[in-house]
Amino acid sequence: MSNNKNALITGVTGQDGAYLSKLLLEKGYSVHGVLARRSTDTLWRLRELGIENEVKLVDGDLTDLSSLIRAMEISKADEVYNLGAQSFVGTSWQQPILTAQVDGVGVINVLEAVRIVNPKAHFYQASTSEMFGLIQADMQDETTPFYPRSPYGVAKLMGHWATVNYRESFGLHASSGILFNHESPLRGIEFVTRKVTDAVARIKLGRQKELRLGNIDSKRDWGFAGDYVEAMWLMTQQPEADDYVVATGLTTTVRDMVEIAFGHVGLNTGDHLVIDPQFFRPAEVDVLLGNPAKAIARLGWKPRTSLQQLITMMVDADLRRLQG
Numbered sequence: 001m002s003n004n005k006n007a008l009i010t011g012v013t014g015q016d017g018a019y020l021s022k023l024l025l026e027k028g029y030s031v032h033g034v035l036a037r038r039s040t041d042t043l044w045r046l047r048e049l050g051i052e053n054e055v056k057l058v059d060g061d062l063t064d065l066s067s068l069i070r071a072m073e074i075s076k077a078d079e080v081y082n083l084g085a086q087s088f089v090g091t092s093w094q095q096p097i098l099t100a101q102v103d104g105v106g107v108i109n110v111l112e113a114v115r116i117v118n119p120k121a122h123f124y125q126a127s128t129s130e131m132f133g134l135i136q137a138d139m140q141d142e143t144t145p146f147y148p149r150s151p152y153g154v155a156k157l158m159g160h161w162a163t164v165n166y167r168e169s170f171g172l173h174a175s176s177g178i179l180f181n182h183e184s185p186l187r188g189i190e191f192v193t194r195k196v197t198d199a200v201a202r203i204k205l206g207r208q209k210e211l212r213l214g215n216i217d218s219k220r221d222w223g224f225a226g227d228y229v230e231a232m233w234l235m236t237q238q239p240e241a242d243d244y245v246v247a248t249g250l251t252t253t254v255r256d257m258v259e260i261a262f263g264h265v266g267l268n269t270g271d272h273l274v275i276d277p278q279f280f281r282p283a284e285v286d287v288l289l290g291n292p293a294k295a296i297a298r299l300g301w302k303p304r305t306s307l308q309q310l311i312t313m314m315v316d317a318d319l320r321r322l323q324g
């Protein structure tokens, strides 16, 4: 049933865009999504969730202010979720300028479109734990200083501060969610969890022999994307906009995550894992561990999916996909 609210999502074809669209549709929103022009089909995630025909798509790009203004006008958005980004850290060293334009300047473009068309709209910015980079505290929260370690982290920091600045300068209801890594069966294949679960499924089915990875000593605070989009929505419902860390409060090495995946299908990691220098990065974020206490206390949010549940869910989904 309709709740008479309109949402506009950039990055609607991405992992989080798909889960957030589903959540908002279930809550009765009319959901518009900004669709960046591509020559290939990018709607597979919306299709997998069965909502391809329910999300209304508007052509646009984060680097094109006029298209964002049009998207604001067409959608009549009350809530705007800026999830669009060049989101792969590894690529940001190959395309630093594009990453800055999309992930940094692009945020200002969306904020301007909001300010011009409907300054009363509530705005959510997809900020990231990558901004902590070379961590300045063992457990990172909203007060921890930032030290980005990639062009992606640098660009995201610009978007983060732009969000804070538009809140303080123009009174926009602009919140920034500092989300730690979150994954799902809809995760892009280039990210390490999905690369692993897809490879494990292929190896199990006899279609691949090796899994080649880079640094398996790094540690991440991994949660489930389906849980994390709830935090995004909760932020836009608050009377005052603010910034929140969203994390599980647990950290695990890539190595141990890989063990969970192989163990789930009864295979031995050592028989298949190959360390390949090409997957190491020019600078690494060695460890991330978030403290979600503020989100728990103020939003009433909490993570509900363990890493074990998450990785086994992803392996099972990849097995199902590969078996047709």
Ligand code: NAP
Binding pocket: 010, 011, 012, 013, 014, 015, 016, 017, 034, 035, 036, 038, 042, 060, 061, 062, 063, 082, 083, 084, 085, 086, 087, 088, 102, 126, 127, 128, 129, 178, 179, 180, 181, 182, 183, 188
């Ligand atoms: P994702 O799956 O890579 O999705 C990114 C989305 O951005 C896609 O829909 C993509 O469109 C779109 N996009 C890329 N360039 C664009 C442009 N120039 N104009 C308009 N749209 C563009 O990322 P995700 O995992 O869902 O993450 C969502 C957001 O949260 C991103 O901003 C990411 O940086 C941030 N974040 C993610 C995590 C995480 O662990 N997942 C953690 C913290 C923050 P195409 O499909 O057409 O390429």
Ligand code: GDD
Binding pocket: 087, 088, 089, 090, 127, 128, 129, 130, 179, 180, 181, 182, 190, 191, 192, 193, 195, 212, 213, 214, 215, 216, 218, 219, 220, 254, 279, 280, 281, 284, 285, 288
């Ligand atoms: N992708 C990838 N591929 N990563 C590898 C590989 C590999 O073959 N081998 C080791 N890793 C290590 C990376 O070096 C990194 O330390 C860790 O696995 C996680 O890499 P990704 O899954 O690519 O994620 P990320 O942590 O760099 O970035 C993700 O999380 C950020 C939040 O902290 C992305 O979703 C970002 O968009 C997000 O902001």
